[in-house]
Amino acid sequence: MRPRGTSATSAGGDVTPAVLAIGRPDFPNVLIDTLRRQAGVGHCMVFALTRAGAARCLLDAGNIPTGSDLGAAYAGQFHESDPNREALFEGQTGAPIVLPSFAPRMYGARYRKIFFNDSDIVDKCATAIWTGDTCFYVNFYRVTSQGRFGDAERARLQTIAPAIGASVARHFQQAATPDRNLAALFATRAPLSALTPREQEVCRHILLGLSSEAISQSLGISLHSTLTYRKRAYERLGISAQNELFGIVLGLLSRSLN
Missing domain, CATH: 1.10.10.10 (Winged helix-like DNA-binding domain superfamily/Winged helix DNA-binding domain)
Structure with a gap:
C-alpha cells in the first residue's frame, strides 16, 4: 500500500471503473473501455497459466474478430512456445511482472503468422501477476489501423499495469459483487x-x-x-x-x- 497522503492517480486512480467492476458480468467491457481511454489499447486477452503446465483463456475483448480462436489456439498449444514464458515463470513472487517490449523476431515463424500476421496485430504489451499456483497473464494489443503503441502509451501501460493485473486476478478469483x-x-x-x-x-x-x-x-x-x-x-x-x-x-x- 502507498504511504498515506500521496496521490493515487499515478498508482491506478484512473482505472477506477475497472476496479469497481470486479465481480460484475460487464467486467470485460469495462476493462477494455478503460484500457482504450488510458492507453489506446485495441484488444485485451487474459490467460491463466499454472505451474503444472495448463493454460486457459479467461478473457477476450476488443477489436480482433478472431480473438476467441487465438485464445483457444494459445491455450491449447502455443503457450508452450511463447517467448515470454521464461520471464513469466521466473517471476513467481506475487509482484507485478511487466514483460519485454514486443519484437517480431522474438516469435517463431508459425507463431508469428497465426498470432500477428493473420490477425492483423502489429504491437503488443503485457503484464502478469502470480496468485498461488496461477499466473494471470494480461496481454494488450494494437492492430494495423491503430499503429504501434507510442512512447506515451507504453509508459501509461507500465504505470497502470499493476492495478490492471490485480483487478483481473481479483475478478477471476471471486464472483462477489x-x-x-x-x-x-x-x-x-x-x-x-x-x-x-x-x-x-x-x-x-x-x-x-x-x-x-x-x-x-x-x-x-x-x-x-x-x-x-x-x-x-x-x-x-x-x-x-x-x-x-x-x-x-x-x-x-x-x-x-x-
Missing part, C-alpha cells in the same frame, strides 16, 4: 476497519461513484451529516481526497492477492 468486496475490506482490513460503521458506509458509496447528495439519499441522512462522516473518515485515514481513498483500497486488494 463490488459492494460486497468493499464491505469485506472495510470490515476486516486496517486502516479501513478503524472507521465507524457509518464512516465505512459513506466511504464505500464514494468508491462506487456516488455524489454526496446521492449518498445522503441512499443512506437517509442529511447532506451535512454525509460531509461530516466523510471528513472524519478522511482524517482517520490521513488522506484528503477520493483518489487517496481509492489508493488505499487498491493497495489492500493487490496485497490480498499475494
Whole structure:
C-alpha cells in the first residue's frame, strides 16, 4: 500500500471503473473501455497459466474478430512456445511482472503468422501477476489501423499495469459483487476497519461513484451529516481526497492477492 497522503492517480486512480467492476458480468467491457481511454489499447486477452503446465483463456475483448480462436489456439498449444514464458515463470513472487517490449523476431515463424500476421496485430504489451499456483497473464494489443503503441502509451501501460493485473486476478478469483468486496475490506482490513460503521458506509458509496447528495439519499441522512462522516473518515485515514481513498483500497486488494 502507498504511504498515506500521496496521490493515487499515478498508482491506478484512473482505472477506477475497472476496479469497481470486479465481480460484475460487464467486467470485460469495462476493462477494455478503460484500457482504450488510458492507453489506446485495441484488444485485451487474459490467460491463466499454472505451474503444472495448463493454460486457459479467461478473457477476450476488443477489436480482433478472431480473438476467441487465438485464445483457444494459445491455450491449447502455443503457450508452450511463447517467448515470454521464461520471464513469466521466473517471476513467481506475487509482484507485478511487466514483460519485454514486443519484437517480431522474438516469435517463431508459425507463431508469428497465426498470432500477428493473420490477425492483423502489429504491437503488443503485457503484464502478469502470480496468485498461488496461477499466473494471470494480461496481454494488450494494437492492430494495423491503430499503429504501434507510442512512447506515451507504453509508459501509461507500465504505470497502470499493476492495478490492471490485480483487478483481473481479483475478478477471476471471486464472483462477489463490488459492494460486497468493499464491505469485506472495510470490515476486516486496517486502516479501513478503524472507521465507524457509518464512516465505512459513506466511504464505500464514494468508491462506487456516488455524489454526496446521492449518498445522503441512499443512506437517509442529511447532506451535512454525509460531509461530516466523510471528513472524519478522511482524517482517520490521513488522506484528503477520493483518489487517496481509492489508493488505499487498491493497495489492500493487490496485497490480498499475494
